[in-house]
Amino acid sequence: MNVYFDTLGCLKNFNDSDMAMGILEKRGHHIVHSPEEADAIVVNTCGFIDDAKKESIGEIFDMAAYKEQGKKLIVSGCLVQRYSEELFKEIPEADGFIGVNDYEKLPELLDQLQKDGNRFRKVDEMEKGALEEENRYRKIPETVYSTSIRIAEGCNNRCTYCIIPAIRGPYRSRSMESIVEEAERLADAGCRELNVIAQDTSYYGKDLYGKPMLAQLLHKLAEIDGIQWIRILYCYEENITDELIQTMAEEPKICHYIDVPLQHSNDKVLKEMNRRSTQESIRNTIRKLREAMPDICIRTTMIVGFPGETDEEFADLMAFIREIRFSRLGAFTYSQEEGTPAAERKDQIPEDVKKERLDALMMEQMQISNEENQKLVGKTMDVMVDDQDDEGAYIGRTAYDAPEIDNSVIFTSSKDHKPGDIVKVRIDAAFDYDLQGAEVEAE
Structure with a gap:
C-alpha cells in the first residue's frame, strides 16, 4: 500500500x-x-x-x-x-x-x-521498548543535512497549564547507546546538524542513570564524524547544570544556542504554574551561560494571560524581558486546556486582554531583535544553506538559529550550493528578524 x-x-x-x-x-x-x-x-x-x-x-x-x-x-x-x-x-x-x-x-x-x-x-499506553526501537525503525530522508533526534519521551514536570504528561506519559529516557547509534546512522546518511529534543532535554538520564546525563550524551554525539552542529532545545532552567554549561563551552560542535522555555518570570505566576524556577534562579543561570559563552543565543517561550495574571505581574514580565534581552523569544496566549489544574480556575483572563498583552510583548521583542541584529552588520558568519529562492538568492541560518523557528540569512553567491553546505557570509543588512548578506571567500 x-x-x-x-x-x-x-x-x-x-x-x-x-x-x-x-x-x-x-x-x-x-x-x-x-x-x-x-x-x-x-x-x-x-x-x-x-x-x-x-x-x-x-x-x-x-x-x-x-x-x-x-x-x-x-x-x-x-x-x-x-x-x-x-x-x-x-x-x-x-x-x-x-x-x-x-x-x-x-x-x-x-x-x-x-x-x-x-x-x-x-490507543494504548506507552511501552518502554518502543523508544529503544526508534533507532532501528526510523526512516531517514534522502536529504537529511539537518534533523532532530529525540532522546526521551514524556514529562514529569506537571505544569498546571499543560496536558502533555496525560498524552505522552511520564518521562522515559532512551539509552545512550540507542541515541548514539541513531546519530551515527544519520551522520552516515549525510546529516550535519543534530537538534537534540525531548519534552525536557535537561532532565535526560535521571530515570535511567540516577542523575542528569545530557552533558555526557553531548560529548558522545560530538565524537561522531560528519556531525558539525549540535543544538539543544527544550531545556528546563532548573536542570541546566554547571557541567552542561561547561560542556557547551568546550565542545566546538555544540552551537552556542540553548532553548529554555521559561513561560514566565514573575515568581507568583511561576509558582502557580508549578514551575520550579524563580526569577533569581533564571537570572543566575543566564549569567552563568553568558559568562561561559559571551556569544550564546538564548531562546525562550513565554505565556501571557495565565489565570490570575495581574497587570503588575505582566509588567514584571515585560521589565524582565527588557533587562535580559533574549536573543530569540516566542510567546502565546494561555490556552485553557481541559483536564489541567489551571483550566479549573475561576480567574481566567479575558481573551482581549490576553491578546493585548501578547501584542505588547512581541512588539518589545521585535525591537530587541532588531537592535541585536544591527550589531551583526559588517561581521562575517558561518551560515548553513537551507534553500534557494526564485531569484537565485540562498536562504540559510547561522549556528544561532534553529531550523523552522528562528531567523534566516538571505545571501547572494556566485557559487552553487546545496542544502547543508556551510559558507562564510558577510552581513550587509539587518531587519527585525532576518539578515542579508553575500558569501565571501573563506580565509
Whole structure:
C-alpha cells in the first residue's frame, strides 16, 4: 500500500512520523510524497493548545476530500491520544485512529482495513521498548543535512497549564547507546546538524542513570564524524547544570544556542504554574551561560494571560524581558486546556486582554531583535544553506538559529550550493528578524 504522511505540530511529532514510515517500509508498504499518489493518508495531529487542535481538525477534513478517490484516511498523534472516543464518533470520514504509542501496529491495521474495510480505534499506553526501537525503525530522508533526534519521551514536570504528561506519559529516557547509534546512522546518511529534543532535554538520564546525563550524551554525539552542529532545545532552567554549561563551552560542535522555555518570570505566576524556577534562579543561570559563552543565543517561550495574571505581574514580565534581552523569544496566549489544574480556575483572563498583552510583548521583542541584529552588520558568519529562492538568492541560518523557528540569512553567491553546505557570509543588512548578506571567500 502507498502511504502519505501529513504531520502537524512539534519536532517530536515529526520524529513519530519518521518512525512510523520506517515501520511501514520494513513491512512492505511504500511511502509517497503526495496524497494524490497514496492509497492511505495518515494525518499525524497535534493536541497541545486550542489553535493546534483547530488546525489538526481542519487538516483532517482537508485530507478527507481524497476519500472520494477511494483512499483510506487514518488519524494519529496527540489529538487522538487525548480524544480518541470523541473523534471516532464525530469524524466518520476517518477509517482509523491510532495514538502516539501505536505506530508499530499500523502495518497490520492497514492490512486489516484493506481486507475488511472496518473502522478501527487503537490507543494504548506507552511501552518502554518502543523508544529503544526508534533507532532501528526510523526512516531517514534522502536529504537529511539537518534533523532532530529525540532522546526521551514524556514529562514529569506537571505544569498546571499543560496536558502533555496525560498524552505522552511520564518521562522515559532512551539509552545512550540507542541515541548514539541513531546519530551515527544519520551522520552516515549525510546529516550535519543534530537538534537534540525531548519534552525536557535537561532532565535526560535521571530515570535511567540516577542523575542528569545530557552533558555526557553531548560529548558522545560530538565524537561522531560528519556531525558539525549540535543544538539543544527544550531545556528546563532548573536542570541546566554547571557541567552542561561547561560542556557547551568546550565542545566546538555544540552551537552556542540553548532553548529554555521559561513561560514566565514573575515568581507568583511561576509558582502557580508549578514551575520550579524563580526569577533569581533564571537570572543566575543566564549569567552563568553568558559568562561561559559571551556569544550564546538564548531562546525562550513565554505565556501571557495565565489565570490570575495581574497587570503588575505582566509588567514584571515585560521589565524582565527588557533587562535580559533574549536573543530569540516566542510567546502565546494561555490556552485553557481541559483536564489541567489551571483550566479549573475561576480567574481566567479575558481573551482581549490576553491578546493585548501578547501584542505588547512581541512588539518589545521585535525591537530587541532588531537592535541585536544591527550589531551583526559588517561581521562575517558561518551560515548553513537551507534553500534557494526564485531569484537565485540562498536562504540559510547561522549556528544561532534553529531550523523552522528562528531567523534566516538571505545571501547572494556566485557559487552553487546545496542544502547543508556551510559558507562564510558577510552581513550587509539587518531587519527585525532576518539578515542579508553575500558569501565571501573563506580565509
